[in-house]
Amino acid sequence: MQRAIPITVCFVFGFFMLLQFFVPHKLSVLAYENVLDWMQIIFVFTLLVGAASYIRLNTKKVVQTQAGWGYNLVALAGLSLMVILGFWKGTGENTPFLWMFNNLQAPMQATMFSLLAFFVASAAYRGFRARSWEATLLLLTATVVMLGRVPLGNLISHWVPDTANWILSVPSMAAKRGLYIGIGLGTISTSLRIILGIERTYLGRR
Amino acid sequence: MINRQLIFILIALSVAVPLVIRLGLPNYVTSEVMQVYEEIDQLDSDSVVMISFDHEASSLPEVKPMAVAILRHCFSKNLKVIGFALLAEGTAIGDQILREVAAEHNKVYGKDYVFLGFRPQYQAAILGMGEDIKRVFPQDYKNISLDQIPMMEGIKNYQDISLIISVADGDMPAYWVDYAVSRYHKKVSAAVTAVMATSFYPFLASGQIVGLLGGLKGAAEYEILIEKPGIGQRGMDAQSVSHLMIILLVILGNMGYFLRRRFTG
Structure with missing residues (x-):
């Protein structure tokens, strides 16, 4: 019973959404719009579950003073502060919430993202070696694309950006297309397995 | 071997110095960026563009210049803009960018543009x-009912929208293709971070997306087209020098590798 209900719900809604695509009747569209509303409502509840889990996990580490508990305390303080500020003065223009977002959260996240440039440079210096024919090809391709995607490449010769664009729009795209077709076929087969109740791992281990 | 600290210093300098001392390297416009420009440029004034x-x-330093350049073009053409976010953090950012660029063009909220906020569950x-x-x-x-916003009068769904532009740092434009292009046959353009740009070339070639802006370079190219230089063009100098540095x-790493191999067998 514990499994039969979710499998039945999944089957009914899965097939409804599949059939609805081909049925433009008013009733079908109305039901479809309701399903979309419910999808958003359910998703909001999953956000609540996520937040609750985040608070529980961090609180546990702080209470038990586990290694690095100070970071967990900062995480909890940050979450609480943003929630309080959001409810207190709102999230729009000239609010403390927006000030915190603009002056703390956004720069910190952008800084973390920017660090990638340093790690990429260091990793490229240490790891990008022409050890084999394939590695050399990869190295040359990367060099052409890196130069071709900046104005410097065009200064050297118009062949550099032209070759870079050819690499992106022919061999790279062919590989991407192959991947996407594979992903598409995999998605269809997995979706059918879930709708038909063959694939049940989403229900948990028990 | 060059130690890691020196590499970090070299990269920091190669990014920072060109931002301060302009090199003014000439940029060129690619066909994918031109496509977005032409798609917007051919729209009649009062057409509605959605920016998600x-x-x-x-990814703010990379996506903001693209969003600003596109919005400047839209407002200079007197197009109506509907902004919203499908990722929570894009909400405050989108609202601010829209307000800033709208103010530059003396556009009025509710008449020329609106910002709808954030909705979870993007599909x-x-x-x-x-x-x-x-x-x-x-x-x-701002919690104003859409029925009370003059600009939203007569706008029901995608049929009343001329173009959708997804400004993204992930694969969200692919969802726009899956759901808005495939199901509703809507024109969608994408402005994505450089690292994501290659993922969208297949969609570009198949015509499922109309034009593509890839990172700071995409922003710089768009700035050339609208003849309003901004952070995109300045950033291209820094990107050129840092790419050259990498x-x-x-090359140095490989020279060291081959020399070591030669002398140690």
């Missing part, structure tokens, strides 16, 4: 707006 801020704060939101935008966003970001480091 599908990104997080981490449902994209599909839902294809049926009825007001059902997905009954109120805007290539030099790779």
Whole structure:
């Protein structure tokens, strides 16, 4: 019973959404719009579950003073502060919430993202070696694309950006297309397995 | 071997110095960026463009110049703009960018542009707006009912929208293709971070997306087209020098590798 209900719900809604695509009747569209509303409502509840889990996990580490508990305390303080500020003065223009977002959260996240440039440079210096024919090809391709995607490449010769664009729009795209077709076929087969109740791992281990 | 600290210093300098001392390297416009420009440029004034801020704060330095350049073009053409976010962090950012650029062009909120805020569960939101935008966003970001916003009068769903532009740092434009292009046959353009740009070339070639802006370079190219230089063009100098620095480091690394192999067998 514990499994039969979710499998039945999944089957009914899965097939409804599949059939609805081909049925433009008013009733079908109305039901479809309701399903979309419910999808958003359910998703909001999953956000609540996520937040609750985040608070529980961090609180546990702080209470038990586990290694690095100070970071967990900062995480909890940050979450609480943003929630309080959001409810207190709102999230729009000239609010403390927006000030915190603009002056703390956004720069910190952008800084973390920017660090990638340093790690990429260091990793490229240490790891990008022409050890084999394939590695050399990869190295040359990367060099052409890196130069071709900046104005410097065009200064050297118009062949550099032209070759870079050819690499992106022919061999790279062919590989991407192959991947996407594979992903598409995999998605269809997995979706059918879930709708038909063959694939049940989403229900948990028990 | 060059130690890691020196590499970090070299990269920091190669990014920072060109931002301060302009090199003015000439840029050129690629066909994919031109496509977005032409698509917007051919729209009649009062046409409605949707801009979805599908990104997080981490990619702000890369996505903001693209969003600003596109919005400047839209407002200079007197197009109506509907902004919203399908990722939570894009909400505050989208609202601010829209307000800043609208103020530059003396555009009035509710008449020339609106910002609808954020909706979770992007698949449902994209599909839902294809049926009825007001059902997905009954109120805007300021909690004003869409029925009370003059600009939203007569706008029901994608049929009343001329173009959708997804400004993203992930694969959100692919969802727009899956749900808005495939199901509602809507024109969608993408402005994505450089690292994501290659993922969208297949969609570009198949015509499922109309034009593509890739990172700071995409922004710089768009700035050339609208003849309003901005951070995109300044950033291209820094990107050129830092790319060159990485290539030099790779060459040095390989020289060291081959010399070591030669002397140690």
